[in-house]
Amino acid sequence: MKSAFFKNVLALANLFMLLLVSIGGAAAQDPVTLTWWTTSGRDSPEPAIRNVIAAFEAEHPNIKVDVSIMAEGAYNDLMSTAIAAGEGVPDLAWYWSNNWLPQALDLTDRLDNDPDISRDIFHTEYFNNWVVWNDMVIALPYDIGANFVMYNKDVFDDEGVAYPTQDWTPQDYIEIAKALRNEDKRRWGGDRPRGPFRALWRNMGATNPYSDDSTTVEGYINGPESVAAYTWLWDLVDSGATPTPADLEVLGTEGTGPVDLFIAGRLGMATLNPGSMVSTLEAGVNFGVVPEPRVPGNENWVHGWALRAGIWKNSEHPDEAWEFLKFWNGPPGQRILMEQGLGHFPPIPSLLAEYEYADTEWYQGFLNVLDATQTASWRKDHPCWRGAVIRGVRDAWDLIMLGEIERDEVQATLDAMVEPGQAALDECVPRLGG
Amino acid sequence: MTPQERRDAKTGYLALSPWMVGFVIFYAFPIIATIYFSFNEWTLAEPPIWVGLDNYARMFTRDPLFVSSLRATTLFVIISLPTKLVLGLMLALLLNLKIPGMNAFRTIFFIPAVISGVAVSLMWIWFLNPDTGVVNTLLSYFGIRGPLWFWDLHWALPSVAIMSIWKVGGAAIIYLAGLQNIPAQLYEAAEIDGASKWGRFWRITLPLLTPTLFFQLIIELIDAFKIFTEAYVITHGGPLKSTYFFLYYFYEEAFRNANMGYASALALFLLVVILSATVFVVRTSKGWVYYEN
Numbered sequence: 001m002k003s004a005f006f007k008n009v010l011a012l013a014n015l016f017m018l019l020l021v022s023i024g025g026a027a028a029q030d031p032v033t034l035t036w037w038t039t040s041g042r043d044s045p046e047p048a049i050r051n052v053i054a055a056f057e058a059e060h061p062n063i064k065v066d067v068s069i070m071a072e073g074a075y076n077d078l079m080s081t082a083i084a085a086g087e088g089v090p091d092l093a094w095y096w097s098n099n100w101l102p103q104a105l106d107l108t109d110r111l112d113n114d115p116d117i118s119r120d121i122f123h124t125e126y127f128n129n130w131v132v133w134n135d136m137v138i139a140l141p142y143d144i145g146a147n148f149v150m151y152n153k154d155v156f157d158d159e160g161v162a163y164p165t166q167d168w169t170p171q172d173y174i175e176i177a178k179a180l181r182n183e184d185k186r187r188w189g190g191d192r193p194r195g196p197f198r199a200l201w202r203n204m205g206a207t208n209p210y211s212d213d214s215t216t217v218e219g220y221i222n223g224p225e226s227v228a229a230y231t232w233l234w235d236l237v238d239s240g241a242t243p244t245p246a247d248l249e250v251l252g253t254e255g256t257g258p259v260d261l262f263i264a265g266r267l268g269m270a271t272l273n274p275g276s277m278v279s280t281l282e283a284g285v286n287f288g289v290v291p292e293p294r295v296p297g298n299e300n301w302v303h304g305w306a307l308r309a310g311i312w313k314n315s316e317h318p319d320e321a322w323e324f325l326k327f328w329n330g331p332p333g334q335r336i337l338m339e340q341g342l343g344h345f346p347p348i349p350s351l352l353a354e355y356e357y358a359d360t361e362w363y364q365g366f367l368n369v370l371d372a373t374q375t376a377s378w379r380k381d382h383p384c385w386r387g388a389v390i391r392g393v394r395d396a397w398d399l400i401m402l403g404e405i406e407r408d409e410v411q412a413t414l415d416a417m418v419e420p421g422q423a424a425l426d427e428c429v430p431r432l433g434g
Numbered sequence: 435m436t437p438q439e440r441r442d443a444k445t446g447y448l449a450l451s452p453w454m455v456g457f458v459i460f461y462a463f464p465i466i467a468t469i470y471f472s473f474n475e476w477t478l479a480e481p482p483i484w485v486g487l488d489n490y491a492r493m494f495t496r497d498p499l500f501v502s503s504l505r506a507t508t509l510f511v512i513i514s515l516p517t518k519l520v521l522g523l524m525l526a527l528l529l530n531l532k533i534p535g536m537n538a539f540r541t542i543f544f545i546p547a548v549i550s551g552v553a554v555s556l557m558w559i560w561f562l563n564p565d566t567g568v569v570n571t572l573l574s575y576f577g578i579r580g581p582l583w584f585w586d587l588h589w590a591l592p593s594v595a596i597m598s599i600w601k602v603g604g605a606a607i608i609y610l611a612g613l614q615n616i617p618a619q620l621y622e623a624a625e626i627d628g629a630s631k632w633g634r635f636w637r638i639t640l641p642l643l644t645p646t647l648f649f650q651l652i653i654e655l656i657d658a659f660k661i662f663t664e665a666y667v668i669t670h671g672g673p674l675k676s677t678y679f680f681l682y683y684f685y686e687e688a689f690r691n692a693n694m695g696y697a698s699a700l701a702l703f704l705l706v707v708i709l710s711a712t713v714f715v716v717r718t719s720k721g722w723v724y725y726e727n
Contacts, residue, residue: 080478080689083478083479084478084479084694098692099477099478099479099692100478100479101479102479102480103479244564244582244585245585245673246563246564246565246582246583246584246585247563247564247565386690387686387690387691387692387693388691391499391686391691392499394672394675395674395675398672398673398674399674401673402585402586402587402673402674404587404674420498423496423498427492427496427497428691431475431477431692431693432477432692
């Protein structure tokens with residue numbers, strides 16, 4: 001009886017061991033599943049995203065990518081919540097908010113020691129300004145963009161005005177805008193800038209709203225170069241050659257520039273972006289691309305940007321995530337995205353040369369713009385620039401836009417901005433650094 | 435407590451429990467967390483740092499935007515709240531008339547109340563466009579040059595108030611329910627006694643409608659202090675901070691300036707303001723709200 005009992009126990013134990021071994025064997029063969037949150041748009045349409053994943057999974061049968069494609073607003077909410085909670089962050093995600101960067105994995109060693117990919121393949125300005133943070137590589141760049149001036153050649157021809165050149169000046173901009181203004185055709189010459197201290201301000205010599213060491217506003221926001229730039233804005237508004245903020249709100253495209261007005265031929269020139277370039281192309285408009293105007297002798301600046309894909313620092317599968325990241329952000333994934341999403345511009349110069357319209361004049365103009373120095377080179381180390389200081393001195397901008405001050409009041413108006421600007425800076429720097 | 439009462443109490447708590455759980459998770463906990471974070475500096479990605487009362491000190495002593503936003507919000511409340519209450523009541527009186535097609539009118543006037551704030555904002559951008567908008571086009575027929583509305587320093591805040599008043603149909607429906615609760619025999623008796631229409635409104639309608647007015651006042655008061663969407667979608671707080679409402683400032687601090695601690699302090703301050711205003715209304719209600727029973 002006892003012997004039968006032990007036999008049964010032994011048999012059961014054997015069965016149990018077999019079961020464990022088989023489970024272990026199965027587990028060893030199970031692919032790792034990476035979670036990835038992303039958004040889609042015309043620069044990365046959903047089918048293209050899925051095609052990149054399929055291509056990656058075909059090359060890496062042990063890795064599966066569980067992608068969640070969501071709207072931008074939902075993405076921001078979910079990501080902010082997960083980052084704040086410190087859990088539930090996906091293995092892979094866009095780290096487009098600077099506030100999320102401390103949660104991204106440092107990729108420096110992986111990038112520098114991986115034979116499959118090198119930082120040299122990426123556009124230097126975009127790489128250094130968008131994925132290097134506190135001397136660490138915290139993501140890889142993806143889908144770059146920039147602001148530039150697009151001009152409607154048909155409008156210029158219609159009004160008998162010569163096209164702008166690569167080395168045009170801010171004064172040229174005003175003169176051309178006035179020449180293109182045609183009230184009978186309800187046409188404006190050019191748009192107004194969307195804020196101070198972007199590329200145009202820097203091209204006029206007004207580089208920063210405060211000192212490099214983030215201590216002083218006096219002499220910067222109200223310095224001679226800044227006064228000159230704001231006075232230029234005053235002249236532009238006064239010329240009547242530009243649509244008012246109300247016109248732009250209704251007839252333009254909020255936030256990203258008045259591409260609708262431009263395509264409709266009611267705006268001769270507009271400061272737009274690569275997405276607008278594609279929309280204009282699809283609308284059959286004959287257009288050209290030049291950098292934002294610049295005072296001769298000043299450095300050539302561009303307001304550019306790159307999305308950045310990173311790995312969560314607490315990911316359980318950092319090695320597999322890295323494999324996917326370098327596929328997605330490297331030539332294989334970027335080529336698929338560029339070929340399947342016309343509005344996708346990879347941060348890899350050798351791929352940009354393969355773009356479908358690479359031979360066109362406007363595309364060459366766009367490539368030329370990309371080589372300028374980026375405003376982000378200053379902004380990335382000065383996080384108080386936007387959220388605090390520019391908001392603090394916004395009144396000067398509004399007063400000029402509304403036509404509420406005279407030309408000779410610009411200096412005094414900017415002088416009055418020193419105190420709120422300094423207060424905003426003093427509050428922000430201890431919190432965000434800079 | 436008898437066994438039956440204990441059983442009833444258990445059943446009651448059981449029935450309440452889903453709501454209680456929801457309240458604790460979605461209301462009580464966030465409020466307590468907000469109180470805690472208001473004493474911290476917190477940029478989301480890094481752990482909060484305790485700063486004591488510094489956020490409150492900044493708010494009350496060295497933050498001009500706090501003053502601007504409070505001023506804009508208070509002005510908005512002063513303009514929109516009484517206007518909405520009066521117009522809502524007037525509209526309800528009209529919708530209470532017995533004429534053919536009244537249900538259709540009621541529906542039409544109620545529709546704005548159920549359209550999303552963003553859609554309404556986008557629509558009003560078109561309505562009040564200085565050059566091509568419906569309003570200025572109509573004004574131009576009478577030789578009047580309309581203002582720049584949302585883009586005018588002096589008209590931006592009234593424009594937002596006009597927008598909010600346009601949604602008065604929601605309040606009117608509540609008033610209408612109140613009006614229809616007033617016994618018809620009171621009007622009949624007053625009519626027999628020779629009371630004028632104004633006398634009937636003043637002596638019967640208004641007193642008996644005060645509970646509804648009271649309810650509506652509190653709801654509209656809270657709603658007015660929480661004005662946000664219009665500033666977010668249309669004016670971005672401008673021009674010259676004329677529509678820089680408190681909640682918009684809170685949003686900018688929290689989600690654009692990564693200043694969750696200070697934003698929490700702002701949120702708590704708004705809570706206190708709304709709570710105080712509500713308590714004040716409730717306290718004074720004993721003097722002017724008439725309950726039949």
